[in-house]
Amino acid sequence: MLEQLAQFYAVYGSVINFIGINALMALSLNVTLAAGMLSLSNAAFAGLGGYAAGILTLHFKMPYVVSLCGGALTAGLVGLVLGLPVLRLRGVFLAMATLAFGEVVRIAAVNLDITGGAEGLTGIPNVTKTWMIYLALAGAAYFMAVLRRSRLGWALVSMREDETAAACLGIHITYYKVVAFTIGAMLAGLAGGMYAHLNYLITPRDFGFFIAVDLLIYNIVGGTRIWYGPILGAALITALPEILRGVGVTAGPIRMAVNGLILLLVILFLPNGLASIFTRFRPAAAKAEAA
Amino acid sequence: MNLLAQQLVNGLFIGSVYGLFAVGYTLVFGVLDILNLAHAAVFTLGGLIALWLVQAGGLSIWLAFPLATLFAGLLGLLLNQVAFVPLRKRADSQFSGLISSIAMAIIFEAVALGLFGARSVRFPQGTVSVHIWHIAGVTITSLQVGIVLVATLLMLVLTFFIQRTRTGKAIRTVAENERAAMLLGVNVNGIIAFTFFISSALGGAAGILYGLYFDSLAPDMGRSIELKGLAVIILGGMGSIPGAILGGLAFGLSEVLTVAISGTSNLRDAVAFTVLFAILLIRPSGLLGRGKTREA
Amino acid sequence: MNDLRVNNISRRFGGLQALLGVSFEVTRGTIHGLIGPNGAGKTTLINILSGVLSPTSGEVFYRDQALHRLPAHRVAAVGVARTFQNIRLFPTMTCLENVLAGHHLTARRPLLPRLLRLPSAGREDRQLAAESRGTLARVGLDAKAAHLARNLSYGERRRLEIARALSFSPSLLLLDEPVAGMRRAEAAEVANLARSLAGEGMTILLIEHNMAFVMNLCSRITVLNFGRVITTGSPEDVRGHREVVEAYLGSGDYHA
Numbered sequence A: 001m002l003e004q005l006a007q008f009y010a011v012y013g014s015v016i017n018f019i020g021i022n023a024l025m026a027l028s029l030n031v032t033l034a035a036g037m038l039s040l041s042n043a044a045f046a047g048l049g050g051y052a053a054g055i056l057t058l059h060f061k062m063p064y065v066v067s068l069c070g071g072a073l074t075a076g077l078v079g080l081v082l083g084l085p086v087l088r089l090r091g092v093f094l095a096m097a098t099l100a101f102g103e104v105v106r107i108a109a110v111n112l113d114i115t116g117g118a119e120g121l122t123g124i125p126n127v128t129k130t131w132m133i134y135l136a137l138a139g140a141a142y143f144m145a146v147l148r149r150s151r152l153g154w155a156l157v158s159m160r161e162d163e164t165a166a167a168c169l170g171i172h173i174t175y176y177k178v179v180a181f182t183i184g185a186m187l188a189g190l191a192g193g194m195y196a197h198l199n200y201l202i203t204p205r206d207f208g209f210f211i212a213v214d215l216l217i218y219n220i221v222g223g224t225r226i227w228y229g230p231i232l233g234a235a236l237i238t239a240l241p242e243i244l245r246g247v248g249v250t251a252g253p254i255r256m257a258v259n260g261l262i263l264l265l266v267i268l269f270l271p272n273g274l275a276s277i278f279t280r281f282r283p284a285a286a287k288a289e290a291a
Numbered sequence B: 001m002n003l004l005a006q007q008l009v010n011g012l013f014i015g016s017v018y019g020l021f022a023v024g025y026t027l028v029f030g031v032l033d034i035l036n037l038a039h040a041a042v043f044t045l046g047g048l049i050a051l052w053l054v055q056a057g058g059l060s061i062w063l064a065f066p067l068a069t070l071f072a073g074l075l076g077l078l079l080n081q082v083a084f085v086p087l088r089k090r091a092d093s094q095f096s097g098l099i100s101s102i103a104m105a106i107i108f109e110a111v112a113l114g115l116f117g118a119r120s121v122r123f124p125q126g127t128v129s130v131h132i133w134h135i136a137g138v139t140i141t142s143l144q145v146g147i148v149l150v151a152t153l154l155m156l157v158l159t160f161f162i163q164r165t166r167t168g169k170a171i172r173t174v175a176e177n178e179r180a181a182m183l184l185g186v187n188v189n190g191i192i193a194f195t196f197f198i199s200s201a202l203g204g205a206a207g208i209l210y211g212l213y214f215d216s217l218a219p220d221m222g223r224s225i226e227l228k229g230l231a232v233i234i235l236g237g238m239g240s241i242p243g244a245i246l247g248g249l250a251f252g253l254s255e256v257l258t259v260a261i262s263g264t265s266n267l268r269d270a271v272a273f274t275v276l277f278a279i280l281l282i283r284p285s286g287l288l289g290r291g292k293t294r295e296a
Numbered sequence C: 001m002n003d004l005r006v007n008n009i010s011r012r013f014g015g016l017q018a019l020l021g022v023s024f025e026v027t028r029g030t031i032h033g034l035i036g037p038n039g040a041g042k043t044t045l046i047n048i049l050s051g052v053l054s055p056t057s058g059e060v061f062y063r064d065q066a067l068h069r070l071p072a073h074r075v076a077a078v079g080v081a082r083t084f085q086n087i088r089l090f091p092t093m094t095c096l097e098n099v100l101a102g103h104h105l106t107a108r109r110p111l112l113p114r115l116l117r118l119p120s121a122g123r124e125d126r127q128l129a130a131e132s133r134g135t136l137a138r139v140g141l142d143a144k145a146a147h148l149a150r151n152l153s154y155g156e157r158r159r160l161e162i163a164r165a166l167s168f169s170p171s172l173l174l175l176d177e178p179v180a181g182m183r184r185a186e187a188a189e190v191a192n193l194a195r196s197l198a199g200e201g202m203t204i205l206l207i208e209h210n211m212a213f214v215m216n217l218c219s220r221i222t223v224l225n226f227g228r229v230i231t232t233g234s235p236e237d238v239r240g241h242r243e244v245v246e247a248y249l250g251s252g253d254y255h256a
Helices: A002-034 A042-060 A064-086 A091-111 A130-147 A151-161 A163-167 A173-196 A209-222 A228-246 A252-269 A275-279 A284-290 B002-032 B039-055 B061-087 B093-116 B142-164 B166-176 B178-183 B188-214 B221-236 B241-262 B268-282 C042-049 C072-078 C095-105 C111-115 C119-138 C154-166 C184-199 C211-217 C235-240 C242-249
Strands: B132-135 B138-141 C002-013 C016-027 C031-035 C057-062 C080-082 C172-176 C203-207 C220-225 C228-233
Touching: A002 A042, A002 A130, A002 A151, A002 A173, A002 A209, A002 A228, A042 A064, A042 A091, A042 A173, A042 A209, A064 A091, A064 A173, A064 B268, A091 A209, A091 B093, A091 B221, A091 B268, A130 A173, A130 A228, A130 C111, A151 A163, A151 A173, A151 C095, A163 A173, A163 C072, A209 A228, A209 A252, A209 B093, A209 B221, A228 A252, A228 A275, A252 B061, A252 B093, B002 B039, B002 B138, B002 B142, B002 B166, B002 B188, B002 B221, B002 B241, B039 B061, B039 B093, B039 B188, B039 B221, B061 B093, B061 B188, B138 B142, B142 B166, B142 B188, B142 B241, B166 B178, B166 B188, B178 B188, B188 B221, B221 B241, B221 B268, B241 B268, C002 C042, C002 C203, C016 C042, C016 C057, C016 C203, C016 C220, C031 C042, C031 C184, C031 C211, C042 C080, C042 C172, C042 C203, C072 C080, C080 C154, C095 C119, C095 C154, C111 C119, C119 C154, C154 C172, C154 C184, C184 C203, C184 C211, C211 C235, C220 C235, C220 C242, C228 C235, C228 C242, C235 C242
Parallel strands: C016 C228, C031 C203, C031 C220, C080 C172, C172 C203
Antiparallel strands: B132 B138, C002 C016, C002 C057, C220 C228
């Protein structure tokens, strides 16, 4: 039995790692989505965190945990500075601004020496182990679950439902948006830092526009209203190529089409994501008590 | 000085293609308040279908172009029917529409990948006969002129259509206030479908022109223009057709000039996105746009 | 004691003068009506009072605190709550959750005890839930606590909005058409609620088109037309006031 597990891990270890990292990043986006903000910059924050952590390890010889913290803080700081002007924007405009920001970061990474240019930062010691990723994930998930019941969590959800009404209940909209945005940025930065120490390198391609869209897809497919939704979505979409390979589908276009189809079916028929399948079975009264 | 003039001319050419692409984007946004992120995928398929018609079907480009454009328009109808119509009654239809357009974009790109393979292809030699002119020290090819003329013609026809015809008026009414339009007896659903048809047709046309201009087509060619198209419509003002046209030209010019001034193409996109970012912060409604951009 | 003082409030929207020189005062613990034909500027005024909109000129004082330059969340913090003409509930939350959400200003709900699963967190949650149920009972919605807000009937939704507004124990309540679309019995319940709240010391300013409701409930009424105050007075004064009658019906007979 143990041998089978070890074999399984040998083959699928990297997928398991990626599921963990992607789930962490998906959670980071969830904080802002929960407040009703469509932010597409979390991939860039992961990149910032990854590069910062990598540079701390490579150039400043910092221990792993310090590098991770440095990465998360860097991302958080940038998020704070970016959030203040940008979070006044509505809907699509916020999405565009965060997108533009992400692109500028990516292009900067491609062109700067300290980030290693287009080849990225290489030679980062692969210190990250699977259990570390999942420990961080468990911590983040627990944090997210508890957040919903806190003053911050209630404020975010109220804002998402109706901003004007929320403001008239005393909720400082911009403040909470910035807080949510910064927490998301830090979480993404942490994920990026772990990622950088996973495979020896981090490149600009690892956090471009399409990664940002992927994060959105994980959240939509899994469901944004409960803490395990993004994790579910990330797990499914990340594991999908392997699952498809298992049933004999290896062609790139078909895998892509399946991705798109899942997203389409979810948004059309299961708008609260796959997680809503599970939450549907909780009796309404119990939900009210738990609130 | 000649170099500058040459850059301006180049910028104008690529700018007209950007403008054509952006017009489709902004048309749908103006009418439905939805960002159709599948527009770039239709752009790609339009170009690839035209190529297929020329290469495999042996048609002349003069026939392939309108046919492929028509096909792109039909894709737009499909897009509307599958991805947007089911979501119209929802409270968050703006957001869910965005998501379903992403889904359709992925599906369309997968189709393109499956049918045409991943390598980039090009229109066969002799698809268009190219003459080269030297005017006032500037080099212009007949292909470039043709592209500008076609793009400009399409944009002018669209503008005329929107401003002067009854259907165009109906489109503007729906864009202004859907409920009022319905009460006035406008067939809102039909107008929306028609808008998608036109928007996607123009997007497909832009794809064909783009493929001709750069002499290269690939299933992922929509990716680079997708972001640029968004930048253009923000710049020009979302929902404004003249804005999209002007924005496209401005964008094309700035791109070309950035490369010329910095000597490298690396910073080209960075400048564009920084400008976009600045505009969103300072004047989110863009140069000519309308519509709310801040929260109530 | 005049808690709410509206002083020469004006508001322009581009070329449209929505309000001009609006002034009146509201005494603590009374129910003050705000009436006028459609488009008179009543909701605009409420938006200004609640901080959703800023006035072009003029001042608003609540208990000597200047409100006119405060954003909505700061106005709420001063003790002002409101409902909305177009009903802005939290649609995907239950009734109970809507009221719980309204406790933002009065519930601390700290993160750390919750992360550490301390008993104080559970205690606070239970207490808030009990309080919220009480508020729901006050508007007659305790049976529907677990129902989703968007599934309520129109009248129930208006009542839920009032409950949510009450959740942070405001001292001034601004109600924008609280009984619109309600049957007489339901509206009477709301009137009783308003009376009992006023009896407890709450100041209430309400907009309504239902004349009988307003005349019966309010001790003073301000009438707006075309953004200007026609008069402020008791229901009897207002009822017979020539300009008020003309504003609603043109010249001619008017029977209350």
